[in-house]
Every structure is written in C-alpha cells, then in structure tokens.
Amino acid sequence: MPLEAPPHSATARAAALTSRHGHADAAALLDAALTAPEAGRLAVVSSFGAESAVLLHLVAQRDRSLPVLFIDTEMLFPETLTYQADLAANLGLTDIRIIRVSEAAKAARDPDGQLHKTDPDACCALRKSAPLQAALAGFDGWITGRKRYQGGVRESLAPFEADPGTDRIKINPLAAWRAEDARAYMDRHALPRHPLVARGFGSIGCMPCTTPVRPGEDPRAGRWRGQDKTECGIHFENGTLVRPNVEGEAA
Numbered sequence: 001m002p003l004e005a006p007p008h009s010a011t012a013r014a015a016a017l018t019s020r021h022g023h024a025d026a027a028a029l030l031d032a033a034l035t036a037p038e039a040g041r042l043a044v045v046s047s048f049g050a051e052s053a054v055l056l057h058l059v060a061q062r063d064r065s066l067p068v069l070f071i072d073t074e075m076l077f078p079e080t081l082t083y084q085a086d087l088a089a090n091l092g093l094t095d096i097r098i099i100r101v102s103e104a105a106k107a108a109r110d111p112d113g114q115l116h117k118t119d120p121d122a123c124c125a126l127r128k129s130a131p132l133q134a135a136l137a138g139f140d141g142w143i144t145g146r147k148r149y150q151g152g153v154r155e156s157l158a159p160f161e162a163d164p165g166t167d168r169i170k171i172n173p174l175a176a177w178r179a180e181d182a183r184a185y186m187d188r189h190a191l192p193r194h195p196l197v198a199r200g201f202g203s204i205g206c207m208p209c210t211t212p213v214r215p216g217e218d219p220r221a222g223r224w225r226g227q228d229k230t231e232c233g234i235h236f237e238n239g240t241l242v243r244p245n246v247e248g249e250a251a
C-alpha cells in the first residue's frame with residue numbers, strides 16, 4: 001500500500017480508477033485498488049454483518065495486515081461482537097481497529113443511551129459517523145461491502161467514487177454482486193455465517209434498530225423498520241448526504 005498521499009483530488013482519482021478498472025470483477029478491482037497509486041492509503045470498513053465475510057475474505061487473501069475499521073456503537077447484538085472476533089481470527093486479519101464514540105461525546109449527547117428512540121439520525125451520527133470520520137483521518141480511501149442489489153440509494157453504486165466532503169475515495173468491489181453471489185461465495189469458501197442470519201436477520205445493525213425480515217422481504221427491511229430512515233449516515237450517495245450528520249463522522 002502506498003505510504004504517500006496521492007496528489008490529485010478524490011474526484012480525479014475515482015475517475016482515473018473507474019476508467020481503468022471500472023468493469024473489472026471484484027477480485028481484479030480489489031487488486032487494482034491495493035496497488036494503484038491513485039488509491040493511496042486504504043482501510044476496509046466492515047460491520048461484520050450478514051455478508052461481511054465475503055469482502056473480508058477477499059481482502060485477507062491479498063493483505064491480512066490491511067487496517068479493518070469496525071464501528072462498535074455499543075448498541076450491537078452480542079452475537080455480532082462474538083462473530084467479529086471469531087471471523088477476524090479465522091481469516092487471520094491482523095489490524096482490526098475497533099472504533100467507538102468517546103465517553104465525553106456520549107455523556108454530552110446520549111448520557112442515558114436513549115437517543116436512538118428520539119432522534120435516530122443524531123444517534124447514528126454520534127455513534128457511527130463521527131467516530132468513523134475521526135478513524136479515517138490519515139487514509140486516502142476506504143473499501144466498503146455495499147452492493148447495488150441492496151436497493152434504495154445503493155442502486156446506482158459505482159465501483160469507485162469520491163467521498164463528498166472529504167478528500168477520500170470509496171471503493172466498492174462488490175457493487176455488482178447479488179445476494180446469491182454472496183451466498184455462493186461463502187459456501188464455496190466455507191465462510192462462517194453471522195449467527196443471526198439463521199434467525200431471519202437479512203441485514204444486521206444495532207440491536208434496538210434491527211428486526212428479522214420475512215421471506216421475500218428486502219434484506220434491509222428490518223433496519224429501522226417503520227421509519228423513514230434507510231441508511232445510517234456514514235455514506236453520501238450521488239453527492240447527497242444520505243442522512244443528516246450532527247458532528248462530522250462511517251456500515
């Protein structure tokens with residue numbers, strides 16, 4: 001991985017990478033990201049959720065020491081914390097960075113841990129976005145596991161994109177994957193499943209804001225069920241912040 005920051009803007013870097021590698025498959029796209037000078041210093045951001053094992057396995061095959069940022073909102077299912085530790089060990093990942101909100105920020109904004117009930121956007125900004133933005137300082141880009149099939153604002157996801165409001169790029173090697181591609185990959189490589197998948201969770205976030213999905217439902221339908229909210233705010237999409245962000249901050 002390059003040690004120096006690339007000289008051009010995130011938009012120019014994403015465009016250059018797209019023109020050369022935009023049609024590559026996930027493995028080739030990741031190879032390009034890990035070697036191209038335009039990519040710069042990269043981290044993976046993973047929720048260790050339902051399909052996270054795919055991206056982490058692809059990364060581990062190439063560079064087990066690549067930093068992996070995991071946001072522990074302190075609202076996660078205990079199963080996620082166990083899965084995170086087990087999967088990281090299984091794949092031999094050596095630089096897992098667990099990101100949490102500071103005690104001071106928590107005391108100031110969510111002292112009783114109930115903010116998710118009254119203002120989930122502010123809660124996501126406090127517990128996800130702000131800690132992630134702080135953790136991404138010093139990186140020129142981050143690799144995500146988002147996919148177009150996940151719908152909503154992800155339907156037009158590009159493999160390389162500028163991260164608006166920052167000088168970083170985002171790399172989405174699995175953008176074109178479908179749910180069945182991820183399942184087949186996990187079967188082929190005998191990757192462990194998040195234990196909540198077997199209990200009907202299609203997408204796994206924080207405990208207060210995640211429910212199982214019914215057969216045929218969108219996998220993300222169990223996230224913030226019954227609310228207008230569909231994303232946590234760590235991603236801008238198509239130049240628009242997906243959700244309001246209270247103090248600058250990353251699923």
Ligand code: SF4
Pocket residue numbers: 073075116119120121123124125127128205206207208209232
């Ligand atoms: S998903 Fe829910 S509990 Fe987790 S940070 Fe967002 S609002 Fe808070």
